Amino acid sequence: MKPEKTKLENWICETEKIAVLTRPVLEDLQLSRLNSLLSSPAFRRGYYSNLPNRIESLSELSSLPFTTQEELSENSRRMAICSQADIKRIISDVTSGTTGPSKRVFYTETDIMHTIGFFAAGISEMCSNGDKVLIAMPQSGPSGLFELISAAVLRLGATPVACGVGKSFGEMADIMRSNRPDAFIGMPVPLFSLIRFMGSDFSVKRALISADSCPQSVETALVRALGTKLFPHYGSRETGLGGAVTCSAHSGMHIRENHIIAEIIAPDGFALPDGSQGELVITTIGLSAMPLIRYRTGDFCCIMPDACACGGVTKRLGAVFRDTNDEVSISSLDDALFSILQLVDYSIKKTDSGYEIFALHLGSENIAEEIRAAVLALYPNISFSVSSDLCLPERKPLYLGKRHIIS
Known part of the structure; x- marks a missing residue:
C-alpha cells in the first residue's frame, strides 16, 4: 500500500495559500521570497548589505558568500532585521568552549507560530486526537522547545506529558507507568536507555527522535521494541528549531522548503549533486527575525536523489551526523x-x-x-x-x- 503523502506539504499549502504544490511552484516561491528578502530595506541596512538585491534563478544562490558559525556569533544583532520590540524569543549558545562570543538567534511571534505549525505537521505523522505524547525536551519557559512542542501536540487534540530532561531513570519510569503515553518525542539514546532500564513495562509505540544523531544499533533496538519505524526530525536554532521531518514512507526527512533552501557542499565549498554526502548549508528565507544566507551548519548529510514513495515533492535530507575529525568517534x-x-x-x-x-x-x-x-x-x-x-x-x-x- 502506498504511504500517505507527507503532511508537511498540507501545512505548506495551507500556510502559503497554494492549491497544488509542485516543484516549479515551490521553487518559484523560494526565489520570490529570497528576492523579497534581498531587496528589503531592513535586510540591506544590516549585516548582508553588500549582497546583490536580486538574483535571477536559484542556481545563482551558489554565487553568494557563506555565513559561518563564527560570523553568526560575532554579528548576531546585525543579522536581525526586525525591531527589538518584535523579538519574542532569544536562544543563546556559546559555540567555542567557555570562551568566545555567544551565538544568539532571534525569533518573532510569526517565527514561533510557524514553528508550532511545522511541529504539528510532523508530529501528526505519528499521533492524532486522543493520544498521549511524552515530551523529553528541555522546559525553558515561554516559547521554549518543550512549550512549542506541547502547543503543537495540543493543536492535534493530543495530550502532552511532561518529562523534560535531567530526571532519573526511576522518575522517568514512574512518569511512563502512570501516564501510559502512546508516543515519545526526544533524543534517541535516552529513549533507548529508558526502555532498556524498564524492560517490557512501557507503553510507547511510536517515536519522533530529534536533537541528536541515532546510532544504527540504537535504531535497530528501538524499532524492535516499539514495533514501528522511527520518525527522525532535523532542526536547529538557525532553522527556527524545525527543519525537516520524516513521513510515513520513512525514507528521509522532508525539508521545510517554504522557509528553507538547502544545499550540500564539498569541503572546498562547491555544491554537490543530490545523493552526495557533504555539509548542509541553509538559507532561511522564511524567518522574519533573523534570516540567514548560506549558513554553514557543520552538519553532514545528503539530499535524497530519488522521489519519495509518499508522492511528495519536497526535497528530503538523509541521516544527519557531525564530522568532528576526532581520533575517536x-x-x-x-x-x-x-x-x-x-x-x-x-x-x-x-x-x-x-x-x-x-x-x-x-x-x-x-x-x-x-x-x-x-x-x-x-x-x-x-x-x-x-x-x-x-x-x-x-x-x-x-x-x-x-x-x-x-x-
Missing part, C-alpha cells in the same frame, strides 16, 4: 557499545593518557570486559580505561544534551 562507539545487551548508558572522557569510559548496566558482571573488547576492535592503538556501576533508579542519563566526548 562517539558515533562509532555508540553503534558498537549499545549492541551490548546489558548496557543502559555510558559516557566517555578524554584524559592525558587516553580515554575513560563509565558505564551504567543492568547487572552484568562482565560488562567492563565486553566494553574493552568492543573498543579494542575499533581502536587497537588507543588506551581506554573502563569503569561501571549498576543502573539504580536514582541514576540519571549520563548526557543531558547531545552525546560528545567530554574534554
